[in-house]
Amino acid sequence: MKIKFLFFVLFILIAAGVFYYLEAFQELNREFSASAISLAALISVGAGIYATRVYGLKSYNGKAFLLITIGLFFWFIGELAWLYYQLVLNIDYPFPSIADLFYILAYPLFLAGIIIKMKKSEINSTQKNKNLVLSLAMIVFVASFYLIAKATFEAGLDFWETFFNFAYNIGDSILLTLSFFIAFLVMQYKEGKLFRPWLIFIVALLAMFLGDALFFLYPFEYEQGDNWYYVLSEMSFVLSYLLFSASLFCIGSLTKDVRESFLKST
Amino acid sequence: MKEEKLNKICGLIGENLGQSIVNDYRNFYQDKTDDFILTSVENLLKELIGPKATREQLSRLNIEK
Numbered sequence: 001m002k003i004k005f006l007f008f009v010l011f012i013l014i015a016a017g018v019f020y021y022l023e024a025f026q027e028l029n030r031e032f033s034a035s036a037i038s039l040a041a042l043i044s045v046g047a048g049i050y051a052t053r054v055y056g057l058k059s060y061n062g063k064a065f066l067l068i069t070i071g072l073f074f075w076f077i078g079e080l081a082w083l084y085y086q087l088v089l090n091i092d093y094p095f096p097s098i099a100d101l102f103y104i105l106a107y108p109l110f111l112a113g114i115i116i117k118m119k120k121s122e123i124n125s126t127q128k129n130k131n132l133v134l135s136l137a138m139i140v141f142v143a144s145f146y147l148i149a150k151a152t153f154e155a156g157l158d159f160w161e162t163f164f165n166f167a168y169n170i171g172d173s174i175l176l177t178l179s180f181f182i183a184f185l186v187m188q189y190k191e192g193k194l195f196r197p198w199l200i201f202i203v204a205l206l207a208m209f210l211g212d213a214l215f216f217l218y219p220f221e222y223e224q225g226d227n228w229y230y231v232l233s234e235m236s237f238v239l240s241y242l243l244f245s246a247s248l249f250c251i252g253s254l255t256k257d258v259r260e261s262f263l264k265s266t
Numbered sequence: 267m268k269e270e271k272l273n274k275i276c277g278l279i280g281e282n283l284g285q286s287i288v289n290d291y292r293n294f295y296q297d298k299t300d301d302f303i304l305t306s307v308e309n310l311l312k313e314l315i316g317p318k319a320t321r322e323q324l325s326r327l328n329i330e331k
Contacts, residue, residue, distance in 0.1 A: 054284050054286075055284045055285065056280070056284055056285030056286055057285075058280070058285045059280055059281045059284065059285050060281060061281060061282070061284075062284075062285070120281070121319070187318075188315070188316065188318050188319040188322070189315050189316045189318075189319055190316050190318060191312075191316040191317060191318075192312065192313065192314050192315040192316030192317075192319065192320075193313060193314050193315075194314055194315055194316075195316060254314070255282075255283055255284060255314060256284070258283065258310065258313050258314045259279075259283040259284065259287045259310070260287075262306075262310055263287070263290055263291075263294065
C-alpha cells in the first residue's frame, strides 16, 4: 500500500507540475485551465464515491463521506458551468454566475460531513484547544472579511459580486476552521494508516482556501489572467481537487486493505 | 462472547471498517474467546486509526478484557 500511496502522491505532483508549466510558461489558455480543473474535480467525486461505498451508508463514516462527496459534486458542477461560460458563451470571467451558486452550496455540505465525522469519532480535544481553534478561525474570518471588503469596495463591484464575495468569505472561513478541527482528528490517528490521508485532506482544504483567497483578493489580476496571481490561484484549485482525490481514495483503499488482509490471514 | 458484547464489537467494526464486512467478522468471532476477539479488534483498529483513537473507541464501548 505504501508504494501505491507514494505512486499516487507522485502522480499528483507531476500533474500539478505539468499544469503549472502550461499555465505559467505557455500562452494564456483559460479553456485549458477550466477543463483541467473540471477534470480534477470529477476525479475527486469518483474518489469520494469510492470512500463512501467502502464504509456503506449505514455508518457515520459513510454518511460523512457522502456529504463531502455531494459537496465535491456541486463544486464539479460549478466548474462545468464555469467551463460552459468560457467555451460556449465566450465569457472569459463569468463572475458572478450560476457556477457560484453551486460553489457556495458545497460549503454547508462539507461542514455537515466533517461535523458528523468529528462528533461520532468523539475527538478528544480539550476546551482550551477548541477555544484556540475558534479564536484562530475568528481572526481569519475578520481579517479576510476586512481584506475582501477593501478589495470589493476599491473595485466598485455590483450587488451580486459583493454578495458572492462575502458568501465565499464565510465559506472559506468554514474551510479553514474545518481544517483546524480535522487536525485534532489527525493527531488522534497518529501511528495509524489513516493518519496521512487525513493530513492530505487538510492540505486539500488549505489549497482550496488559498485559491479562493487569491481569486477574491486580486479580482483584476485574475480577470486579466497573464500573471502569477492567476496561475497560483488556478494551480491551487487543481492541486486541491487532486489532493481530495488522493485523500479519499487512500482512506477507502487503506480501510479495505486492512479489513481484507485480516480476514485473509485468518 | 455474549450476543450483546458481540453486537457492540461488530458495530465498532462496521463504523471503522465498513458495513459490508460486518457479517464476515461476526461469523469469524462467533466461536472465539472474549480475550481473542478484543485483542484482535484492538490490533485491527490500531493498524487503521492508531493506538490513541483505538483506546478511546474501545473504552467507550465499556467492554473489558
